[in-house]
Amino acid sequence: NAGVTQTPKFRILKIGQSMTLQCTQDMNHNYMYWYRQDPGMGLKLIYYSVGAGITDKGEVPNGYNVSRSTTEDFPLRLELAAPSQTSVYFCASSLAGLASLYNEQFFGPGTRLTVL
Amino acid sequence: QKEVEQNSGPLSVPEGAIASLNCTYSDRGSQSFFWYRQYSGKSPELIMFIYSNGDKEDGRFTAQLNKASQYVSLLIRDSQPSDSATYLCAVNIEGDNYGQNFVFGPGTRLSVLP
Numbered sequence: 074n075a076g077v078t079q080t081p082k083f084r085i086l087k088i089g090q091s092m093t094l095q096c097t098q099d100m101n102h103n104y105m106y107w108y109r110q111d112p113g114m115g116l117k118l119i120y121y122s123v124g125a126g127i128t129d130k131g132e133v134p135n136g137y138n139v140s141r142s143t144t145e146d147f148p149l150r151l152e153l154a155a156p157s158q159t160s161v162y163f164c165a166s167s168l169a170g171l172a173s174l175y176n177e178q179f180f181g182p183g184t185r186l187t188v189l
Numbered sequence: 190q191k192e193v194e195q196n197s198g199p200l201s202v203p204e205g206a207i208a209s210l211n212c213t214y215s216d217r218g219s220q221s222f223f224w225y226r227q228y229s230g231k232s233p234e235l236i237m238f239i240y241s242n243g244d245k246e247d248g249r250f251t252a253q254l255n256k257a258s259q260y261v262s263l264l265i266r267d268s269q270p271s272d273s274a275t276y277l278c279a280v281n282i283e284g285d286n287y288g289q290n291f292v293f294g295p296g297t298r299l300s301v302l303p
Contacts (some may be wrong), residue, residue, distance in 0.1 A: 108293075113197060115277060115293035116233070163232055164287035171291040174221050174240055176281060 074098050075180035077102065077162050085187045086154040094149040094184050099104030104167045105147040106131075107139065109160040122147055123170060152170065154188045161185050192216075193280050198284035201300045208265040210297050214257070223279040224260045224276030233277055237263060268300065268301045275299070277298060 077098045086092060098105065103124045108116040120132030122141040128137075136152040136158060151158060167176040192215040202208045212222075221240040225233035239245045239261065240253040251264040261280075265272055278294040 104242060113295060115193070115295045116290065117293075171281065174281070176223075177235045177238070177292065178220075178233075180234070183232055 077164055077166055077179050078113065079162075079184050081184060084148045085189060086151075087189060088109050088154060088156065089136070091150070091152050092154070092184075092186075093102065094162055094164070095180060096147045097145050097168040098143065098147075098164075098179070098181075100166060100168075100179065102142060102166035102168055102179075104142065104176075105141065105168050106165045107137070107147070108135075108163045108165065108182075109133065109158075110163060111160050112174045119149065119162075121171070125140035151186075156188050159188045172184060193278055193292045195276075195278050195294040195297045197295055198298040199300050200270050200297055201302055204268060204270060204301055204303050206268050206301075208268045208272065208299055208301070210263040210276050210278075210299065212261045212275075212280075213259055213261075213296055214261070214282075214292075215280075215281045216280070216282045217259065217284050219256075219259075219280045221281040222252070223281070224250075224252060224263045225279060226295075227275045227277060229274070238291075247301050265299075268299075270301045271273040273301050294298055 080095045094141045102171040105122045117133045120139040122128045164181040167178045169176045224237040227233040237252040245252045249266045253262045275296040277296045
């Protein structure tokens, strides 16, 4: 099992450009998440999905969009990139949901994004 | 706003010593508590989970929970240089806003000196 994979590993964008961060998991998890991690800060939830076709906003959704057409894939779209979106982005998946007592999240390797 | 706080460190301990990492949380409705380890440039991985008051031990790691004091800690016995990492505390909070019910703290950077 590859677990959670993300592409690309690194990307530099110019202000106003758009891009899609790819995320795939092969563990058949229904729950998937996108986080961003700024230096010295914890992980902030951007969007999450509880299954194919169902997504919802997390704590910091502005400037992002997601879709979930299959169980395996959960891409994150950045429209009109801004310097404030410079961060490390982690995709994660879990067998149980956020409201469960036990919720182990498995993280991808991350995408380091710089917006100049 | 629901908050999870940790001392950012760095916390430096000599090899073989006990490292003590602390986490406080603001919401009394918090149900379960997680410790993730994150090596520099890598992704977080779960190392401990606790939901009942008291201690939970797993090898060299012990998680301690005190819900009355809203405090959870992680003890690492016989610390090794390979334990040098950032340790993230995460809290599962009961509530209506599903997307904001799982909160990570900012992490504590641990450095174990040979």
